[in-house]
Amino acid sequence: MAAVLSGCNLLPASGPYSVEVRNPQTQDTDGVGYKLVPMTSNVVKVLAQLDSQGLIGTFRNDRGPIPDVKIGIGDLVGVSIFEASSGGLFIPAEAASRAGNFVDIPVQQVDSNGNISVPYAGQVKAAGLRPSQVQDTIVERLRNRAIEPQAVVTVKDQRSNSVTVLGEVSAPIKFPLTSNGERVLDAISRAGATPNKDYDMFVTLQRGGRDATISFRRLVREPANNIYLQPNDILYIYARARTYLAFGASGKQGQFPFNDDSISLSEAIGKAEGLNDGQADPQSVFLFRIETRETLRRMGVDVADVQEERVPTIYTLNLREPTGFLLATKVPMRNKDVVYIANAGSVELTKFLNLVLLGATTVESMASTNTYLYGAN
Incomplete structure (x- = not known):
């Protein structure tokens, strides 16, 4: 009888009946199809892994030592060239005419081709190389022209x-x-x-x-x-203050803040003051959210009929069983999740009987009024 009444839209309710959520014929209403996924250990494992990825999970392949910072296009580079003695390309024969045994090349920007210009060495490739590699190239090109040349390359302004x-x-x-x-x-x-x-x-x-x-x-x-x-x-x-919504036969309904960097489904139900003992169906706890197609596939859900990348999903949790509570402690909540707890079938039956009783009482009251006003006849 309760199952029959569950399809009756005349009775007041705070949401869909549990049988309607589970009915395959209602899972594509108005073109908004959803996947119904029972909470199992495998499902919970996938959800926990997704939540634990963080930065290291997404950029795992980038994990390693300190990045090798190289010269790039647009960087400002300075070059100093040393010679062992005067009389070479850069140091005049009259040593007293200038101090030092080196010359500074004016600071220049690495051009769009990735090159810098060095006198007597020509265009030298710099982009994508370390300063030491550019130094080696300059020395090699000047080796037969300068006197035991040495070079020092420094990045004055790193823009790339x-x-x-x-x-x-x-x-x-x-x-x-x-x-x-x-x-x-x-x-x-x-x-x-x-x-x-x-x-x-x-x-x-x-x-x-x-x-x-x-x-x-x-x-x-x-x-x-x-x-x-x-x-x-x-x-x-x-x-961003993260929140979730709780509806149905919970102790409290409404929007609740996380007030933590992460909370589990069991904590979320607890924040909503748990299940209403005189109203809730522990076997019909639902978690509404949007999942990716790949996530559902990893859970073993058939997504062959789904073309969209993001899929409306309803997870079902059975808190009639002790394992349901253990599973709920491992399910991480997400921002804007919706928790819905359906009424027990007996509650719907009680609503129906109260409606019948109200109708019978109304008819009896009207009959009594007619008898009083017009007599037995």
Whole structure:
């Protein structure tokens, strides 16, 4: 009887009936199809792995020693050339006419072809090379013309190997990388992050067409995510108070803040004061969110009929079983998730019986009124 009543739209309710959520025929209403995914250990494992990736997960292939900073197009480069004695190309025979045994080539910018110009050596390739490699090229070209030449190449102003820090910082900055190696937190400290609750602060790193986001608190807590920066990286710092929604037969309904860098599904249900003991169906706890097609595929969900990259998904959790609580502790919540707890079937039956009783009482009251006004006849 409760199952029949579940399809009745005349009864008041705070959301869809559990049988409607699970009914395949309702999973493509108005062209908004969704995938129904039961919470299993494999599903929870995939979700936990996604949440734990951080920066090191996305840029794992970039992990390694300090980046090798090289000369790039646009850099300002200085060259000094030494000779062993006077009378060569650069040092006049009259040694007293000038001090020192070297000459400084005017600082010049690496041109669009990646070259610099050195007298008697011609156009020398510099872009993509270390200063020591450019030095070797200059010495080799001058070896038969100058007296035991030596060269020193220095980058006066590094414009190509820079990192940009934007967003909610005291002073957005673009600075060059050095051979010491700068990490993510080094760049943030240079720009001066604005004072916010650390669990509401997030850092997005963009690199080579890829990007990854991590909370500031987690970045500090997990040193592995404080990775070395690479040339042309962009860091975006922002603050965002993350929230989720709880509806249905929970102790409280509404919007709830995370107030932490991460919370689990069990904590989210707890913040909403758990399940209403006189109303909720523990077998019908639903988590609504948008998942990627690849994530669903990793969970073993059939996505052959899905063309879109982002798929509306409803996870079902059974808190009637003890393992349901254990699984919920491992499911990380995301910003704007929706938790919905359906009513138990007996609640719908009670609503229906109350409606019948109300109708019967109304009819009886009307009959009594008619008898009083017009008599038994």
